[in-house]
Amino acid sequence: MQPATIDERRDLRRNNLPLPSERRPWIERFLRSKWTWIVLALLLVEAAALIAVGFQMVPDRPVPGGVTYGTGIEAVGPATKYALITVIPLSLLFLWADRFRPQSFWVWLITFGWGGTIAVWASFNINTFAAEYMSIVGPGDPRAASRAATFIAPFVEEAMKGVVLFLVAIVLRYRIVSKLSGIALGGLVGASFAFVENIYYYASTYRAASNTSGAGDPDERLAEIFQLRGILTFFGHPLFTSMIGIGIAVALRSKSKLVRVLAPVTGFLVAALLHMLFNGTASMGLPTNVQLLLLLFVAYPMVISLVIFTIRQLIVEKRLIRARLTDYARMGWLPDTDAHWASRLTTRVRVLWQALWEGRLLSTWRLQRALTELAYLRDSMARGLVDDGGMVREKELFARIRGLRQRGFVAPRERTSYPWTRRGRRTPDPTWAPPAQISQGDPRVPSGVPLGSGGTTYSPVDPRWAPPGT
Numbered sequence: 001m002q003p004a005t006i007d008e009r010r011d012l013r014r015n016n017l018p019l020p021s022e023r024r025p026w027i028e029r030f031l032r033s034k035w036t037w038i039v040l041a042l043l044l045v046e047a048a049a050l051i052a053v054g055f056q057m058v059p060d061r062p063v064p065g066g067v068t069y070g071t072g073i074e075a076v077g078p079a080t081k082y083a084l085i086t087v088i089p090l091s092l093l094f095l096w097a098d099r100f101r102p103q104s105f106w107v108w109l110i111t112f113g114w115g116g117t118i119a120v121w122a123s124f125n126i127n128t129f130a131a132e133y134m135s136i137v138g139p140g141d142p143r144a145a146s147r148a149a150t151f152i153a154p155f156v157e158e159a160m161k162g163v164v165l166f167l168v169a170i171v172l173r174y175r176i177v178s179k180l181s182g183i184a185l186g187g188l189v190g191a192s193f194a195f196v197e198n199i200y201y202y203a204s205t206y207r208a209a210s211n212t213s214g215a216g217d218p219d220e221r222l223a224e225i226f227q228l229r230g231i232l233t234f235f236g237h238p239l240f241t242s243m244i245g246i247g248i249a250v251a252l253r254s255k256s257k258l259v260r261v262l263a264p265v266t267g268f269l270v271a272a273l274l275h276m277l278f279n280g281t282a283s284m285g286l287p288t289n290v291q292l293l294l295l296l297f298v299a300y301p302m303v304i305s306l307v308i309f310t311i312r313q314l315i316v317e318k319r320l321i322r323a324r325l326t327d328y329a330r331m332g333w334l335p336d337t338d339a340h341w342a343s344r345l346t347t348r349v350r351v352l353w354q355a356l357w358e359g360r361l362l363s364t365w366r367l368q369r370a371l372t373e374l375a376y377l378r379d380s381m382a383r384g385l386v387d388d389g390g391m392v393r394e395k396e397l398f399a400r401i402r403g404l405r406q407r408g409f410v411a412p413r414e415r416t417s418y419p420w421t422r423r424g425r426r427t428p429d430p431t432w433a434p435p436a437q438i439s440q441g442d443p444r445v446p447s448g449v450p451l452g453s454g455g456t457t458y459s460p461v462d463p464r465w466a467p468p469g470t
Contacts, residue, residue, distance in 0.1 A: 186245025
């Protein structure tokens with residue numbers, strides 16, 4: 001494909017579509033790209049925030065009138081092991097949900113890192129500051145922390161977690177193509193926030209049991225709080241922040257200015273309200289049986305509803321991709337089979353598995369991504385979210401698809417070609433011989449068919465023919 005002109009690049013920027021990649025070595029493109037340094041700067045800020053969180057939560061800190069006890073370095077290891085049991089499957093689940101149009105690895109990394117570093121650091125400091133000013137009976141008011149957890153923490157924490165989602169929506173809005181994108185990114189932020197928060201609670205419980213006589217075995221106390229936070233209520237932060245992601249996704253896929261404003265605000269308020277109900281219930285000191293009833297009949301139905309909604313969106317996106325690629329098939333720009341195979345998740349996984357054993361995994365994966373992006377681009381153009389500048393990106397995607405077909409494939413094979421099932425080279429047919437070795441009387445030649453140039457018939461040539469315009 002020819003390099004994009006200045007006007008075409010302007011059209012792509014206006015629609016927030018990616019510019020054509022330059023034909024340079026990847027290391028040169030990597031070093032000269034502004035996004036490389038932006039991502040690096042964000043990762044450094046997140047690392048600094050994580051170090052700051054560690055200095056605030058782990059060591060003991062002297063305060064006027066005494067000492068504020070931290071978690072202790074010896075308790076961080078056991079606490080981290082328990083926290084990983086929850087965060088790993090949760091993160092993989094949200095990454096799996098965003099399978100049709102997955103984000104790049106760097107978007108996932110920054111999003112996940114933000115929730116466990118910057119969001120935690122900012123929320124910790126703001127919540128601590130608010131708790132001090134919500135004291136009614138003076139310093140040391142035992143109810144100040146519960147008031148802050150109920151009325152301040154939900155809004156602060158959801159706002160801090162939602163910042164990165166809004167940043168991604170502003171900078172890479174063309175990458176959030178469905179509600180699945182919002183759920184996946186929101187769930188990742190919430191899972192990483194809960195990961196660091198769980199480490200703090202687990203380590204604090206472990207150290208308190210270790211240093212308090214009669215508190216019980218530290219490992220048993222750690223297992224008990226893990227059952228509460230890591231099993232019974234693991235869904236909290238991912239569920240809340242997913243509401244913000246859904247709101248942002250709805251806004252980006254709508255032409256209405258009112259929806260674009262109200263959808264993210266509504267998503268944030270729903271997230272904060274759910275968070276407030278969750279914290280308020282935990283702070284009321286309700287009996288254990290009442291809390292279990294609330295979990296069974298209030299909290300878990302919400303989680304199940306989110307799961308059903310996600311599955312339904314997978315079906316909706318499958319139909320959308322098939323419909324949009326069918327548009328191109330009807331125009332003759334794509335094979336008819338592309339719309340069928342590229343819209344089926346199970347088939348896409350099967351094709352990637354087969355491509356792995358044939359040495360074509362990368363090309364096949366890129367081909368699937370290009371077809372999916374083409375479908376969503378077509379949908380954006382049909383909705384009026386992208387103007388005529390989308391045709392520049394459309395042209396580039398078609399050029400990429402044509403090139404990738406030389407190595408990758410869309411339709412699955414009948415059988416997977418494993419190395420141990422491949423046959424050797426086909427044995428030559430002993431009855432075959434080059435044309436020069438075949439005579440007219442050879443039994444392999446049908447009777448009545450002349451050999452050589454005498455068996456070829458040409459159409460007569462009109463001497464008056466000439467190229468058009470001559």
